[in-house]
Amino acid sequence: MNVCALPAVPEDPSPRPRGRPRKTLAGRDDGNRRRELIDGAARLFRQNGFAATSTRDIAAAAGMRSGSPFYHFKSKGDLLHAVMEEGMCAAIDRQKQALNAVAALPRDPRRDLAVLIRHHFDVLLGPGSDFIPVMLYEARSLTDEQRAGMALLQEQYEAAWTPVLALLHARGLLRADVKLARLLMLGALNWSAQWYRPGGGASLDGLTAAALALFIAKDGPSNTV
Amino acid sequence: MNVCALPAVPEDPSPRPRGRPRKTLAGRDDGNRRRELIDGAARLFRQNGFAATSTRDIAAAAGMRSGSPFYHFKSKGDLLHAVMEEGMCAAIDRQKQALNAVAALPRDPRRDLAVLIRHHFDVLLGPGSDFIPVMLYEARSLTDEQRAGMALLQEQYEAAWTPVLALLHARGLLRADVKLARLLMLGALNWSAQWYRPGGGASLDGLTAAALALFIAKDGPSNTV
DNA sequence: CCTACCGATCGGTAGG
DNA sequence: CCTACCGATCGGTAGG
Numbered sequence: 357m358n359v360c361a362l363p364a365v366p367e368d369p370s371p372r373p374r375g376r377p378r379k380t381l382a383g384r385d386d387g388n389r390r391r392e393l394i395d396g397a398a399r400l401f402r403q404n405g406f407a408a409t410s411t412r413d414i415a416a417a418a419g420m421r422s423g424s425p426f427y428h429f430k431s432k433g434d435l436l437h438a439v440m441e442e443g444m445c446a447a448i449d450r451q452k453q454a455l456n457a458v459a460a461l462p463r464d465p466r467r468d469l470a471v472l473i474r475h476h477f478d479v480l481l482g483p484g485s486d487f488i489p490v491m492l493y494e495a496r497s498l499t500d501e502q503r504a505g506m507a508l509l510q511e512q513y514e515a516a517w518t519p520v521l522a523l524l525h526a527r528g529l530l531r532a533d534v535k536l537a538r539l540l541m542l543g544a545l546n547w548s549a550q551w552y553r554p555g556g557g558a559s560l561d562g563l564t565a566a567a568l569a570l571f572i573a574k575d576g577p578s579n580t581v
Numbered sequence: 582m583n584v585c586a587l588p589a590v591p592e593d594p595s596p597r598p599r600g601r602p603r604k605t606l607a608g609r610d611d612g613n614r615r616r617e618l619i620d621g622a623a624r625l626f627r628q629n630g631f632a633a634t635s636t637r638d639i640a641a642a643a644g645m646r647s648g649s650p651f652y653h654f655k656s657k658g659d660l661l662h663a664v665m666e667e668g669m670c671a672a673i674d675r676q677k678q679a680l681n682a683v684a685a686l687p688r689d690p691r692r693d694l695a696v697l698i699r700h701h702f703d704v705l706l707g708p709g710s711d712f713i714p715v716m717l718y719e720a721r722s723l724t725d726e727q728r729a730g731m732a733l734l735q736e737q738y739e740a741a742w743t744p745v746l747a748l749l750h751a752r753g754l755l756r757a758d759v760k761l762a763r764l765l766m767l768g769a770l771n772w773s774a775q776w777y778r779p780g781g782g783a784s785l786d787g788l789t790a791a792a793l794a795l796f797i798a799k800d801g802p803s804n805t806v
Numbered sequence: 807c808c809t810a811c812c813g814a815t816c817g818g819t820a821g822g
Numbered sequence: 823c824c825t826a827c828c829g830a831t832c833g834g835t836a837g838g
Contacts, residue, residue, distance in 0.1 A: 614823085645823070645824085646823075646824055646825080647824095648823080648824070648825080648826090648827095649823050649824070652823060652824095653823095
């Protein structure tokens with residue numbers, strides 16, 4: 357049921373020729389060549405878009421010849437799907453870790469939201485942050501089936517936001533409707549991938565503080581101005 | 582200096598063959614065939630992306646043969662640029678009208694922001710709203726020069742937001758930094774183009790109210806809960 | 807994973 | 823604006 361639980365298993369179990377698992381014909385090292393293709397594809401897809409990136413570009417980025425990516429992936433579209441799945445699974449995993457880190461502390465929805473926002477900025481703008489932007493902007497190039505699968509992962513990721521926002525709403529710190537607030541807030545964050553440049557003024561912590569100040573009222577009614 | 586002021590003048594004044602301005606060879610009607618190309622291109626670029634849309638698709642959408650778009654535009658890239666310029670000029674124009682409509686009333690930054698947000702949703706999600714999403718998502722396919730020109734138009738559009746946000750900030754109704762607030766708010770709105778479906782729950786007025794509730798504190802410190 | 811290759815499609819042009 | 827066309831590039835495959 358959970359696609360993310362199987363990180364090393366390829367989707368179709370047949371691509372390896374037959375006998376020995378490595379050092380066939382011209383194979384340089386082991387199966388992490390597949391990973392190099394995914395990483396390069398993520399970078400190129402983000403930079404130029406899926407349709408404007410050729411499989412030859414991707415092959416070259418991994419030091420291969422034009423036909424070789426198709427030894428690892430059935431099609432260019434499957435490579436795109438792999439990039440997105442990889443990105444979403446990593447994001448979900450890291451989100452869980454971030455929430456676990458504060459789970460033992462006294463409950464504080466404002467702090468929890470700060471954790472979610474900060475983590476989201478990290479996934480979006482931190483090191484190795486090509487996967488999620490690709491996922492956000494290239495979904496139309498997936499098959500319907502693939503897109504449905506990614507939507508499930510996305511819901512899983514965004515589900516963590518709902519109880520936090522609901523609690524903030526119940527305490528009067530979030531005035532907008534919870535569902536619309538989630539859409540608008542995630543949009544504000546996602547859009548940062550369009551304008552944020554590392555080392556240009558704001559840090560990810562600074563962005564998190566600004567977003568929190570924008571979205572959430574100052575603490576309780578007792579604690580006025 | 583202002584590109585938008587010249588709506589009917591094409592960029593290069595040479596494409597018409599020579600003599601009579603219309604009814605040459607196989608020309609059906611007048612020069613608004615160019616407009617049909619722009620409209621169709623806007624729709625297709627939004628739906629499939631610039632790189633995944635062929636000039637043949639665009640020609641077919643306007644009822645032409647494959648070579649004919651190049652009678653109106655020097656290249657596919659110029660067509661993209663025309664779509665974006667068209668969209669931005671219309672958006673800036675309509676924004677001015679929306680602000681003028683409330684300019685005579687007593688100054689109220691919260692209401693002004695509501696006007697800006699509501700207008701932005703209209704430009705983004707209303708009828709004929711393909712141009713701005715294309716502009717937002719396909720800028721990387723422009724030349725550097727074209728992109729710089731579009732950035733100017735975008736700054737012109739966003740400049741209207743700054744004084745309104747600054748006033749809200751001065752009155753304590755907007756807690757985040759004004760510049761970051763503008764980026765985050767416009768991001769929240771822009772992202773709606775990804776999820777909003779007309780007739781699906783929220784109206785544009787409802788969205789505007791939700792965004793305002795999310796971003797701006799309830800009225801002055803005297804008017805507590 | 808490379809070599810060699812194929813059919814399809816694409817942006818664009820000449821000439822009317 | 824159409825007809826006819828070109829060179830380039832693309833995703834993908836066979837065979838080793």
